[in-house]
Amino acid sequence: MSARYAIRHELEFRYDAPVRGSVMTLFLSPVRDRRQQLHSFSIETDPGGAVFEFRGPFGNRGHFFDRPGTHRALRIVARSRVEVSPAGENAAGTGSCSWETLASAIRTPQLWLMLQPSRFAQPSSAALGQFVAARGIEKRDDVLESIRALLGRVYETFEFSPGITAADSPIEHILETGRGVCQDYAHVMISVLRGWGVPSRYVSGYLGPDGSLTSTNESHAWVECWLPGFGWCGFDPANNCVCDERHVRAAVGRDYADVPPVRGVFRGSANSALGTRVKVVRDGPDGIEQ
Numbered sequence: 001m002s003a004r005y006a007i008r009h010e011l012e013f014r015y016d017a018p019v020r021g022s023v024m025t026l027f028l029s030p031v032r033d034r035r036q037q038l039h040s041f042s043i044e045t046d047p048g049g050a051v052f053e054f055r056g057p058f059g060n061r062g063h064f065f066d067r068p069g070t071h072r073a074l075r076i077v078a079r080s081r082v083e084v085s086p087a088g089e090n091a092a093g094t095g096s097c098s099w100e101t102l103a104s105a106i107r108t109p110q111l112w113l114m115l116q117p118s119r120f121a122q123p124s125s126a127a128l129g130q131f132v133a134a135r136g137i138e139k140r141d142d143v144l145e146s147i148r149a150l151l152g153r154v155y156e157t158f159e160f161s162p163g164i165t166a167a168d169s170p171i172e173h174i175l176e177t178g179r180g181v182c183q184d185y186a187h188v189m190i191s192v193l194r195g196w197g198v199p200s201r202y203v204s205g206y207l208g209p210d211g212s213l214t215s216t217n218e219s220h221a222w223v224e225c226w227l228p229g230f231g232w233c234g235f236d237p238a239n240n241c242v243c244d245e246r247h248v249r250a251a252v253g254r255d256y257a258d259v260p261p262v263r264g265v266f267r268g269s270a271n272s273a274l275g276t277r278v279k280v281v282r283d284g285p286d287g288i289e290q
């Protein structure tokens with residue numbers, strides 16, 4: 001059964017001195033595809049002005065704007081209504097795949113790109129090698145069996161601890177401390193999988209309400225692996241589960257650096273602080289509190 005959500009994502013930049021303008025790029029819109037229907041999406045800003053849409057290099061729908069003029073705060077509110085259908089039976093949950101079949105099926109530049117090192121996904125990291133050896137993580141005979149075993153091992157190894165790492169923390173931080181958040185879990189899992197030859201990409205988005213899941217009412221991140229005959233299959237290492245209708249996808253990339261929810265610059269000499277508030281609710285007759 002499909003699930004409908006209303007999402008409100010607010011970001012507020014505050015500056016300790018007046019700035020002369022801000023330019024921002026956003027990846028906040030849920031994707032439209034065969035499993036996700038985007039019923040509505042809007043962005044409001046204060047100071048106000050035009051917001052422009054673009055298509056990113058990984059096919060993501062992004063937005064950008066320029067706010068010239070002096071201001072000491074910039075507020076952005078994105079509102080979405082989206083419907084997500086169940087994934088159904090697929091390779092992520094029940095299938096199997098040999099390593100030979102996978103290797104012979106990887107024929108496009110897009111898939112090869114998701115096997116290469118990227119800013120936060122480093123298959124050759126010395127710390128990652130030590131982690132894999134210490135935890136006894138290794139490829140099994142079947143690709144899906146290997147992915148599912150890795151999913152559980154990442155989940156049970158690390159402690160979910162908001163504030164321990166930053167958005168730009170390398171994987172060495174969570175590997176050394178054993179603590180991090182969803183993007184850290186995703187970067188570790190992607191790094192191992194790319195080292196094994198599994199095309200893997202980073203997904204940013206949201207989680208629908210469920211008391212058993214980590215990161216509801218926050219932005220969330222997980223992993224998708226490409227498997228022959230099934231395409232991209234989602235795995236959530238922060239929750240040790242296969243992705244389903246609770247996972248609302250917003251953007252995909254090699255890692256967090258490709259698809260941060262917001263990235264920008266300002267003109268002036270000031271320090272900035274970003275506050276974020278996210279609310280995800282089941283969408284009903286009255287929708288979400290605005």
